[in-house]
Amino acid sequence: MSAIYHIRIKKEYATAIIDYLQKKDALEIVPEEEAFDIPDWQKEEVRRRIAQYKNNPDSLIGEDEFFAMLNED
Numbered sequence: 001m002s003a004i005y006h007i008r009i010k011k012e013y014a015t016a017i018i019d020y021l022q023k024k025d026a027l028e029i030v031p032e033e034e035a036f037d038i039p040d041w042q043k044e045e046v047r048r049r050i051a052q053y054k055n056n057p058d059s060l061i062g063e064d065e066f067f068a069m070l071n072e073d
Contacts, residue, residue: 009015021027053060061069 007018009018018027018029022029
């Protein structure tokens with residue numbers, strides 16, 4: 001499982017731990033602008049859904065209705 005985290009180093013000794021984990025290929029430090037890259041497929045899916053909702057506004061549901069549907073078990 002892969003996850004992206006932001007880490008704020010508060011103690012000097014933590015830098016050594018991070019260096020060790022990098023050497024063991026346990027973590028990768030990436031520039032912030034790369035950490036938030038949104039894949040093209042996801043951008044396209046959002047555009048498709050926006051167009052669908054603009055063309056079919058009656059298909060939208062409110063937040064309360066959405067949560068009610070989730071609780072229908």
